[in-house]
Amino acid sequence: MKPIFFIFIFLLASTTLPLEAQNLETGRVEIIRQFNARLADAGRLSLNPQLPPLDTTKKNMNYSVVNRPLNVLYPAPKISPKTLRNEPQEPVYPGFIKVAAGLPKAILFEGGYHGKGGDNMDFGVDFRHLSMNNSKSTENQQFADNDLGLNATIHTDQGFSLASKVQYSHDILHYYGYNTLGEESEKTYSFASEDVKQRFSQLSGQVKIYSNQRTKGDIDYQASVNYYNLQDLYAARENGLVLNIHAAKWFSDLHPLSLGIRADLSTLRDTAKQRLNVVTANPAYTFHSDRFRLKAGLNFVASGASVSIYPNLEASANIVQNFITAFATVEGDAQKNTFQSLSTVNPFLARFPELRNSTYYHIFGGVKGEYRGVQYRAQIGYKDVENLALFLTNSDTIPRLDVLYDSASIVTFTAELKTRFDGLELGGRFSQHVYSMHSQEKPWHLPSLTLQASAAYTGLIENLTLKSELFVQNGVPVRGLDGQAKNLNALLDLSFSGKYQLSENISAFAQVNNVLNNRWQRWQYYPTYGLNVLAGLQARF
Helix, strand or coil, X not given: CHHHHHHHHHHHHHHHHHHHHCCCCCCCCCCCCCCCCCCCCCCCCCCCCCCCCCXXXXXXXXXXXXXXXXXXXXXCCCCCCCCCCCCCCCCCCCEEEEEEEEECCEEEXXXXXXXXXXXXXXXXXXXXXXXXXCCCCCCCCEEEEXXXXXXXXXXXXXXXXXXXXXXXXXXXXXXXXXXXXHHHHCCCCCCCHHHXXXXXXXXXXXXXXXXXXXXCCCEEEEEEEEEEEEEECCCCEEEEEEEEEEEEEEECCCEEEEEEEEEEEEEEECCCEEEEEEXXXXXXXXXXXXXXXXXXXXXXXXXXXEEEEEXXXXXXXXXXXXXXXXXXXXXXEEXXXXXXXXXXXXXXXXXXXXXXXXXXXXXXXXXXXXXXXXXXXXXXEEEEEEEEXXXXXXXXXXXXXXXXXXXXXXXXXXXXXXXXXXXXXXXXXXXXXXXXXXXXXXXXXXXXXXXXXXXXXXXXXXXXXXXXXXXXXXXXXXXXXXXXXXXXXXXXXXXXXXXXXXXXXXXXXXXXXXXXXXXXXXXXXXXXXXXXXXXXXXXXX
């Protein structure tokens, strides 16, 4: 088959070629070049687009909305109480007993119990004995303080409560200042204990009624009667009676309109009779807001035969929330210098002290607040006082201090700091008084500079609390044996204490006071105790 196919192709080709040659002109055909097809360059069209002009015409559109409220009933939301983790609460112990002993010959016995007698009654009892005897180093330097107190409160369903308390104190001390006087005068003095002994016995009581809830007229009230009887070893006897009434009408639960009336009456009997009476009435109105507080009132004071009116103004403003609060106060009042108040400040009083009422006008202001856990307060004040009580040592062989009075102007600077972090608690207070006396050369026996600092730490060992305290005070001005003014030695008292919880109910404690053995004289010729130690146990139940 293949030969036949090739023969057929050959015959077909031979027949076609002569037919094409018949249509061509005879001659020579010259091929100049081969055909090369190319596209011409495309023309570029240039366009310059432009934005249409802005439409600046104003068009006011009026819409008419038909108010068609829809009454849609929503189901009441279900609020589920938030679940709080049960934190363990510190147990409450109504009673405690503390027993300790130390050097020099120190004994402490203290306790108390506060409980409930049913749902509407609270009661309590407290007692304390503290004594110390340093006679081996300083003859007759010894004291003993004894206190006993009972109290009870009944809460009624009629909106008031009735409270009462009775206290008795029996304090013994000795006039041991003759030892230091002998050293300064290069003489030797010695006395039996009974010859330099002093005793203060006081029985006091109070009955008080007060509202335990707001009345229908939004009125709070309270009234109390206080009485005391004080006697010393030298037949001095003072009786005091204080009547106090206070009521406040509240507006919008924030702004009280108050009135207080107080009658303070006392009589001292020794070789003569001395009466001191002060009656005051102080109406005031206080306005509270979120950022400031204002109080405006008056204080009517009847002291002896004179009647005075003093302003009673207070203002505070929260300048920066919880950081800076500014405050200012203007006030005036009368302060009684009774045998009770003077002997509490200075137990080495001379017999038959003169008693007077002090009157004062006081203005002060400052700032307070908190920053990063540090609480602070700083203030400056001015106080004008009539009959400021001063003390000067008499010239007896057994030195005691007489009371004298003078007018004075006092400028005071005070600063306080307090903070707590990581189990460490720090605190400090500084005050500086600048006295301008009217007649006296110096503010006898009144300190000018006081510094207190404390630190407590609870993270060193479990159940252990450590504490340290520092007291600094300038030497008070006194008259020397030559009659010239001088300053006594300054106070520099550093103390340490610790408490360790042995079990849930029993703890051990120790105190080391006046580590630097500073023999400071708060009262001339009466140095304080030097280094002293107290350690013991405390049980709570």
